[in-house]
Amino acid sequence: MSKIYSSLLLLFFVFSANAQNDIVIKGTVYDINTQVPLELATVYFSNVKDSTVIEYANTDKNGAFKIATKKYEKPIFLKVNYMGYQTYVEEQNGLLESKDFGKLYLMQNTNALNEVVIKSEAPPIKIKKDTIEFNAASFKVRPDANVEVLLKQLPGFEVDSDGKITVNGKEVTQFLVNGKTFFDKDGAIALKNLPAEIISKVQVSDFKTKKEELSKQESTSDYSSINLTIDEKKNKGYFGKFLAGYGTDDRYEASFIINHFNNKQKISLLASANNINAPGFAQDEVFDSMSGGRNSGQQGGRTTGGGRGITESSMVGLNYNDEWSKNLLAMGSYNFSNSVNKNESKSNQVELSSTGNIFTGAGSETRSENTGNKANFEFEYKLDPTTRIVVTPAVNQSRNNSSSKSFSTSIDEADALLNESASKSSREGSSTSFGNTINFNKAFEKKARNLSFVFSNNNSDSDSESLSMSKTIFHQGTKEDINRDQNGKSTNVSDSYSLDFEYTEPITDSLRIRVGSDFQWDNQINDLKTYDFDDDSHLSSTLNEAQSNYTTSRQNSITPKVGISFEKSDFTFNLNSSTAIIDYDNHSLYLNKATDLNQKYVLPFGRAQIRYKLDRSKFITLRYDYSNSLPTYNQLMPVANLANPLNTIIGNPFLDPNERNSLNINYRNFDMRTRSGYTFFARGDYFNSKVVTIARFGDGGQKITEYKNVSGTYATSIGGNWNQTLKRDAHVLRYGFGINGNYSLDKGYTNGVLFDAISLGISPRVNFSYDYGELLTVAPTYSLSYNETKYERNGTSNSSVVHRINIQTTNYWPKNWIFGNDFGYTYNSNLSGNFKKDFYLWNTSLSYGFFDKKMTLKVKVYDVLNQNQSAARSISATIIRDEENTVLKRYAMLSLAYKLGSFSGKEKRTRGGGGRNREMGGGDGMD
Helix, strand or coil: HHHHHHHHHHHHHHHHHHHHHEEEEEEEEECCCCCHHHHHHHHEEEECCCCCEEEECCCCCCCEEEEEECCCCCEEEEECCCEEEEEEEEEEEEEEECCEEEEEECCCCCCCCCECCCCCCCCCCCCCCCCCCEEHHHCCCCCEEEHHHHHHHHHCCCCCCCCCECCCCCEEEEEEEEEEEECCCCCCCHHHHCCCEEEEEEEEEEEECCHHHHHHHCCCCCCCEEEEEEHHCCCEEEEEEEEEEEEHHHHHEEEECCCCECCCCEEEEEEEECCCCCCCCCCCCCCCCCCCCHHHHHHHCCCCCCCCCEEEEEEEEEEEEHHHHHHHHEEEEEEEEEEEEEEEEEEEEEEEEHHHHHHEEEEEEEEEECCCCEEEEEEEEEEEECEEEEEECEEEEEEEEEEEEEEEEEECCCCCCEEEEEEEEEEEEEEEEEEEEEEEEEEECCCCEEEEEEEEEEEEEECCCCCCCEEEEEEECCCCCCEEEEEEEEEEEEEEEEEEEECCCCCEEEEEEEEEEEEEEEEEEEEEEEEECCCCCEEEECHHHCEEEEEEEEEEEEEEEEEEEECHHHHHEEEEEEEEEEEEEEEEEEEEEEEEEEEEEEEEEEEEEEECCCCCCCEEEEEEEEECCCCHHHHCCCCCEECCCCCCEEECCCCCCCCEEEEEEEEEEECCCCCCCEEEEEEEEEEEEEEEEEEEEEECCEEEEEEEEEECCCEEEEEEEEEEEEEEEEEEEEEEEEEEEEEEEEEEECEEEEEEEEEEEEEEEEEEEEEEEECEEEEEEEEEEEEEEEECCCCCEEEEEEEEEEEEEEEEECCCCCEEEEEEEECCCCCCCCCCCCCEEEEEEEEECCCCCEEEEEEEEEEECCCCCCEEEEEEECEEEEECCCCCEEEEEEEEEEEEEEEEEECCCCCCCCCCCCCCCCCCCCC
């Protein structure tokens, strides 16, 4: 008992000591002339030596601010910033005790000296409601740095090895430039190609759909959006980059991007061509577009090898943004792309069966080519100050052709040969689609009263023709061998239309109610005809009715809905409920027999979400979802699909919908003072009903696949991460730790017997990054992935451990030289015997900049040790599969890049006064 009391006493002293370091800073901000309190002024403390932000807050409607913080014993500035006012600055020896600064007065900017405007100092960080704004000029980066480098310097930002960006623990899924998309919303082109020097502000907010944005609804997303605003002084001009490289094994890359900015008008043109698996356009400053270098996303992992085959690609893109008039904004983009992929793969597969497992070895050679033309537009028109219409049409046309050779062999547990199969095929196809969304939003005089209509359509049409030859031999049972020489023709038409109507009425300042309805019309037509080769005519002219089928699927639904929103101070609650009344009509004409399946469903949906801001840096989100989804018509229609000689698929008309319950919790905390933060999340999905496959095997290993509902399956996941940044003079150290875990139960049937698969996965990871000024960056990382699956019926289990170790180094010394290395090791413990379990991947690059760094000569080597490989294991309730695909091997490349750019804008001027610089220009601050 005495030990317990001692422990409690120790905890008391610890908390008391921490409490003694807690202080409260408060005050009130006023206009010096009118004595009116200023709401949403930014109050912040920064280190005198390096301008690092210590703490910050915004004033309330009474002009008051209150900051709870820790003691800080170094000299600091207290600064107060408000748009249109001169910055208030007061130096302090530190934050040593709680203090009330009383009334702080700001003075408005005035025009004088021939219209020279005194420009107040922009604070590093501003907060306005759900938006955090960073002043880019307050964060130092190299003169030639891109936007991605800038984001890495901002507090709360994390950029992982795959290029995924999170802010205070929330993943960023949308990137905008001056509020508009820059080629695509994923931001890869903007992050890699826009120079940091032209960026004025980085604004972070919760991601909103276009409907939420127009109607000013609260975001229901768990993701963030970033808007990059261009510096007014550099929003008129052009910049770009040209690159060409050639290497061993005839490897090549070439690209260019040209951007022209003229205030509201922005035009960008880009093009690229390469045969090094870089189908997009996201150049890295060290490795350019070299796949597997710092562009790890190109192959699914920098040190994992990853990817399927080798791709030769080319693309051309044009992006246009403009403000045609005060009330009409326009955006458009066009992309042409062509890619040719070649791949060789091999796989080993075990399919579990109550009568004995079946082992299949397979291999294939494939070549596929895709050519696409895609155009997207967005027009936003303001009919009046309260009414907006946004129209977003998109057209997509593509052509593809492919050829393949494959083989497979299956044996039983006694090593007895069950079947062999070999095939050769070719296919050509084309498709055209048109999609459009019209958003109409009307705001009323009463605050938060709103009416919105959203109409969408998606229409597509595709055709394909194939030639195939195959031979399947059965070594067991009485099943006859199958020889095919066939011509297949397929036509698919899909039309979808939807209308979303919603009206929002404010009950109080905090409470809103929403009512509306969704209408959906979907129609699909699939016509498949298969012709056998005729020996007499030497043509594929005999219709094979067993492999021909005509199906239609029509789904009409009406979904009335109601929702409430409550928002008070730091608390937000959203509740949405809807019921879908669905008419699901499926039809098939097979073997001259018509089958009609018409079913009606009444499916409820619901979502409840709570968001609470515990304080300035701590957020918690709790969400519950109840949802239903219908089986596909292929799963429902009781007709046979005989396309694969070894697997016949038959639908089940008595399937129930998938029914799921989901619970999510997310907690985020980022401390600006210590530059540290952590996140925690947990999710659970429980299926009252889920559609799974039923497999039945014949004596020769041939399979019949059907569908069935099961209940009681679930999937859970839990995880979190912690990171911190330490700065001292030129030294910057970033380090972090994260862990993800999952636990799930899946079910499947084989030969009428239920298999339960319980899966456990744990994935810890650690990362470090050290920067020494602008000279050196070293970034080691380590991750481990442990997965285990237990099959309850037979008591067997399967596990694997994958280790990944990586270290990146970038040296910017001597001047004008950049030396980059990316070294990784991967070990996969449980791949089957004929797959190599580990490999090294080392990429290196050396470049020299001349002509004032406008030109760069570079030598780079991919896979220096010539060990790259792609091998992975996948596990389901009834199948364990190992697969390896072709990957790029070692090559060296010499490239030359040229940068150009010229900006013009408002002329800078300075004049003395108060010891602060003052520029000619507009006021700083958030609109």
